[in-house]
Amino acid sequence: MRRAEAQNAGILFLALDTYGRIGGIQRFNQRVIAALAEISSDKGWTRPAVHVMRDGKADIPETTAAAIRAFGPRRLDFVVHSAVAALNCKILFLGHINLLPVGLICKLLSPRIKLVLFVHGDEVWNDPAYRRMRFYEPLMARALSRIASVSAFTASRMQKAFNLPAETFTLFPNAVDGIDRKPVQETNRCNILTVARLDRQDRGKNIDALIKAMVLLKRRNVECILRIVGEGPLRSELVSLARELAVEERVEFLGRASDARLAKAYAQASLFAMPSSKEGFGIVFLEAWLHGLPVICGTQDAAVEIIADGIDGYAVNPWDIEALAAKIATLLADPDMAAAMGEAGAEKVRSRYLMEHFKGNLEKIIAELP
Structure with missing residues (x-):
């Protein structure tokens, strides 16, 4: 002007x-x-x-x-x-x-x-x-x-x-708005966190791929829990899928969470994963980084513009369940590397977003x- x-x-x-x-x-x-x-x-x-x-x-x-x-x-x-x-x-x-x-x-x-x-x-x-x-x-x-x-x-x-x-x-x-990160709460489990509204149009977030990856992780004796925050029509489908694949004991549905409960879920998580193919940006990854978590995104949408593969997270083809499970296992097996990736992401948020x-x-x- x-x-x-x-x-x-x-x-x-x-x-x-x-x-x-x-x-x-x-x-x-x-x-x-x-x-x-x-x-x-x-x-x-x-x-x-x-x-x-x-x-x-x-x-x-x-x-x-x-x-x-x-x-x-x-x-x-x-x-x-x-x-x-x-x-x-x-x-x-x-x-x-x-x-x-x-x-x-x-x-x-x-x-x-x-x-x-x-x-x-x-x-x-x-x-x-x-x-x-x-x-x-x-x-x-x-x-x-x-x-x-x-x-x-x-x-x-x-x-x-x-x-x-x-x-x-x-x-x-x-x-996103900056936060005062809470101290990590001790937990005996390795938690994989994902957050979505679970509306029918959210199928493209491919949370079903995470449940399928849990089958491979169970088979390889990788001890972990997938925690899903969100409430909507897709929940019943995902519950049925977890039961059908015999991993229901490894999948927790937390429902709709208040800000305080969501912050607690982040604090208890080891990593954040959403291998979506429909992200126009991917603000959930910024939120996960603010909590110091490494992230896993999909390769088919805008998330790869934000995430530097191998530096602050991993980008995985959402339909390659084998690769998805492998990246989850890699992060869970090396907490120091995972923490470094999460901190790199947090610094990116502080400098750009x-x-x-x-x-x-x-x-x-x-x-x-x-």
Whole structure:
């Protein structure tokens, strides 16, 4: 943006459910709101306006530095009020591809506004297993000034599916909040931890591969327990699989965990594993690193952009159960190496993926808008 414009930037952020549900995109939206509020305060701009579809008024926190309006199920009100608010804004951020039509309406009413779309992963891959691209979206996407993608993997897949120029995309990684790591609690077992919501669309996280790997580890007399945090429709399938493979005594389902219980599970773990093939970024690996754990990811998605194979974790083909079991066994057999990998990951998070980096990257996007 030109300097004179930037000094008086009015910012509007449109998002789907943000405070009323728990999930990766919801946490991302909350982080965007906090960063935009800080940036606006630092520069003396007016408070950013935020319109949230689906959330109710009761979902919105009372203390916030942004002007947030929740519209619940009132979609028409959301569109109308967003279009009116956009008339006084220079930058419009869209939190999801589903909001692209609303962004276009705002652009038609206020042609000088700059549109920035955040993209996360499978919602823009045009993969029928997750979400098909709408026929009108490639044309609408041409109105965007920038597409801020959490990974090069997601940017590449969207660019190909939507036939968009590469220069439209900019890398905008996710982030986590730093923690005070708790002392490792003594345990007589080697615990492999994985965390997922266990929704039906989470099959691509390939937790079943971890259960199958437990069969090989049992056969080789590697003493360990797979602990699965999460609750959802997939749980019953995974329970049945563990029973069918006769490893139910080696698989623990912890259900949905509070922050304190989850922190305890991390503290009791020897490593974190999720050989996913559907990660648009892989924030769970950052969280595991903050707890000092080495990680195992899949080779078929964006996680390999974050994890340095053999340095802070291992990247394994999620369908190669033999290799997956071997890497788990390697980490369990060498606690010193595992600890060094976990610390290397923690240092990577501290140097690249905290809120200060998220805010700086967002500020850079704003400054570089054409």
